[in-house]
Amino acid sequence: MNVGAAFRRRFEVDPAGVWAAPGRVNIIGEHTDYNFGYALPIATPQVTRCAAARRADPVVRVASRQRSPDLVTVELEALGDNPEPGWSRYPLGVLYEFHRRFDVPGGLDLYIDGAVPMGAGLSSSAALECAVAVAVRDLYGIEVTAAEVVDITSTAENDYVGAPTGTLDQFAAMLCTGGHALLLDFGDGTWQHIPLALEPFGLELLVIDTNTAHELVSGEYARRREQCTAAAAALGAASLRDAGDLTPITDPVLRSRARHVTSENIRVLAVVAALRSGEDPRAIGPLLTASHESLRDDFEVSTPVLDAAVAAALDGGAHGARLVGGGFGGSVLALVNADSAAAVAESVAARFAAAKLRAPNIFTVTAGDGARREC
Numbered sequence: 001m002n003v004g005a006a007f008r009r010r011f012e013v014d015p016a017g018v019w020a021a022p023g024r025v026n027i028i029g030e031h032t033d034y035n036f037g038y039a040l041p042i043a044t045p046q047v048t049r050c051a052a053a054r055r056a057d058p059v060v061r062v063a064s065r066q067r068s069p070d071l072v073t074v075e076l077e078a079l080g081d082n083p084e085p086g087w088s089r090y091p092l093g094v095l096y097e098f099h100r101r102f103d104v105p106g107g108l109d110l111y112i113d114g115a116v117p118m119g120a121g122l123s124s125s126a127a128l129e130c131a132v133a134v135a136v137r138d139l140y141g142i143e144v145t146a147a148e149v150v151d152i153t154s155t156a157e158n159d160y161v162g163a164p165t166g167t168l169d170q171f172a173a174m175l176c177t178g179g180h181a182l183l184l185d186f187g188d189g190t191w192q193h194i195p196l197a198l199e200p201f202g203l204e205l206l207v208i209d210t211n212t213a214h215e216l217v218s219g220e221y222a223r224r225r226e227q228c229t230a231a232a233a234a235l236g237a238a239s240l241r242d243a244g245d246l247t248p249i250t251d252p253v254l255r256s257r258a259r260h261v262t263s264e265n266i267r268v269l270a271v272v273a274a275l276r277s278g279e280d281p282r283a284i285g286p287l288l289t290a291s292h293e294s295l296r297d298d299f300e301v302s303t304p305v306l307d308a309a310v311a312a313a314l315d316g317g318a319h320g321a322r323l324v325g326g327g328f329g330g331s332v333l334a335l336v337n338a339d340s341a342a343a344v345a346e347s348v349a350a351r352f353a354a355a356k357l358r359a360p361n362i363f364t365v366t367a368g369d370g371a372r373r374e375c
């Protein structure tokens, strides 16, 4: 049953439309967003869909195909009082932010159907937030730019959900376009679409979801942010964006954290330069692997399972591989020859089986489109 039909069955009225937003796979540029650096995500072809309709009364009802409780009902005015627990915080947080900023005049019925793997480090939460946000925007004719939607959805995630994340995921969900990576500059808030021509070179991107869920609300992500702020302060800098010589940072842990951020920014720009040059994109493989090593050793957000997936992908013939997203679990991205993708996947699956790890979920990914109205 498609999401429109599911809406009809749930709410016994027709939806006014269906909106969709993707997850993201970050090609490179991890933990750089809140340090005013650079990142280069693509959108996943998998999307979260939101069928929606206005209501005349100030009541919000959200239902989900995947989550329970499968129906949550809240008065618009009560949204700020006592955030509901669980998954509904994400859509309700977005509604709360819209209502706070624009005084949305009526309620909504929303039915959510998500195909972005959850807990896989592919930003299913941003997909959900942005699908809801573009539905609310269009249904109530609220004039907001994509950048404002990013602000609304990321504020919802920070303040309402309580996850201290940056804006990478929401930017990717809103702004990516098919066949392109999105170069984000968090320092000046600008972006550029970079053509991603892998197929002509016989290349593919493989996602290895290790089935070890990550948890961004937990303390480690917040701790990394604090450490980055402290490292910038030790340099007398506003952020790590323009940090050069790191020796004034005397604390070795803070210096390592800063080294990851500064080296990662350089790697993002090197990947963009390689993609723009039209040369063989295999050239970016070592930069991806260097990013993983930096996240593992300097930023310390990898796990033995993610490291095993990267090592097995490289042993299986990948040109480069790295964890994607915040770390502490989730997925690995590998750049592979299209004709050896199956061999790389087998290498990873065999390594996991030998180590008695849960079987990974491995699939190829192409660069999809950002948030949009589907019908």
Ligand code: GLA
Pocket: 029, 030, 031, 032, 033, 034, 123, 165, 166, 167, 168, 169, 216, 325, 326, 327
């Ligand atoms: C998570 C956060 C993003 C970003 C990445 C790491 O996905 O939501 O804001 O910080 O981790 O690059």
